[in-house]
């Protein structure tokens with residue numbers, strides 16, 4: 479049995495998207511970031527970082543959303559996992575790139591412009607995050623101009639990992655990056671993505 483630790487209102491949403499793509503049943507521990515449950519010795523034994531998402535897949539424990547999705551797609555022999563070595567490497571490349579260049583940035587931007595109560599927002603943090611996100615989007619745009627998908631001829635776990643992290647960018651004006659905008663919409667129009675988005679937005 480697969481257990482996904484983490485609420486759909488967290489980076490666990492990415493893993494739920496992958497589970498929906500693979501049609502995998504799972505138990506969800508619907509915990510928000512920093513919820514008391516993530517601080518217990520039992521959870522810290524699973525993930526000493528105390529972070530979500532974490533999965534327990536029949537006793538195999540794994541954290542880091544990008545790694546989890548790569549693992550699940552490969553384990554279930556999904557077409558989302560590139561069979562070609564170079565496309566596999568590209569899926570890894572874009573997943574790691576996302577974690578480095580876009581992940582925290584897009585979260586910080588949205589939190590400090592709209593999500594947090596006004597008194598807690600830090601405009602300078604939002605500006606720094608946006609500046610970095612712009613640089614990342616400027617990298618993504620020409621890559622998607624060259625190739626419809628990030629890791630091979632079809633939608634793959636590479637696209638899912640980057641598009642899922644850009645969930646918050648769905649609410650941002652991306653007109654300056656038309657390829658990113660079209661690609662992002664196509665990714666989020668997938669039935670599995672719509673399913674998980676509906677759970678989050680209900």
Ligand SMILES: N[C@@H](CCC(=O)N[C@@H](CS)C(=O)NCC(=O)O)C(=O)O
Pocket residue numbers: 488489490511512528529530531541542543544577
């Ligand atoms: N790189 C990690 C980041 C995980 C992460 O930071 N998760 C947040 C929730 S979205 C969290 O658990 N925050 C709690 C904390 O920072 O203590 C991943 O992609 O899984």
